[in-house]
Amino acid sequence: MIADRRTLSPDGYNLGPGGEGKPGHVNTKETREKISKANKGLIKFPNGYPEKAKKILSEQRIGIKRHPDHVAKSKLARKLSLEKKMLDPEYSNRFRTAKRKNAKMA
Numbered sequence: 001m002i003a004d005r006r007t008l009s010p011d012g013y014n015l016g017p018g019g020e021g022k023p024g025h026v027n028t029k030e031t032r033e034k035i036s037k038a039n040k041g042l043i044k045f046p047n048g049y050p051e052k053a054k055k056i057l058s059e060q061r062i063g064i065k066r067h068p069d070h071v072a073k074s075k076l077a078r079k080l081s082l083e084k085k086m087l088d089p090e091y092s093n094r095f096r097t098a099k100r101k102n103a104k105m106a
Contacts, residue, residue, distance in 0.1 A: 002008055002018045009015050016023060027035070051059070066074075085091045 002012070002014050006012060007014045023042075045053070073077060086095070
């Protein structure tokens with residue numbers, strides 16, 4: 001993307017072609033210790049949160065209202081995502097098949 005937009009230094013604002021960070025930069029021992037201290041106690045769930053944690057997180061959010069702008073953006077993103085999926089013939093066929101099966105069960 002940097003090459004496509006020609007934003008590499010000296011003419012552009014990027015110092016490198018991207019993805020490599022600061023070439024040759026090594027964090028000091030003090031910086032590594034700060035990062036380590038900041039990450040201590042954080043629980044990481046590579047396969048998603050356990051059900052107990054989900055319940056606790058859900059209960060903590062009860063009564064917290066989302067900002068109207070956020071709600072509107074979320075609705076728009078879902079709508080655009082669904083529209084994009086419906087243009088995909090494979091997804092569209094699976095969706096229609098599932099809808100028919102559900103209608104027969106009801």
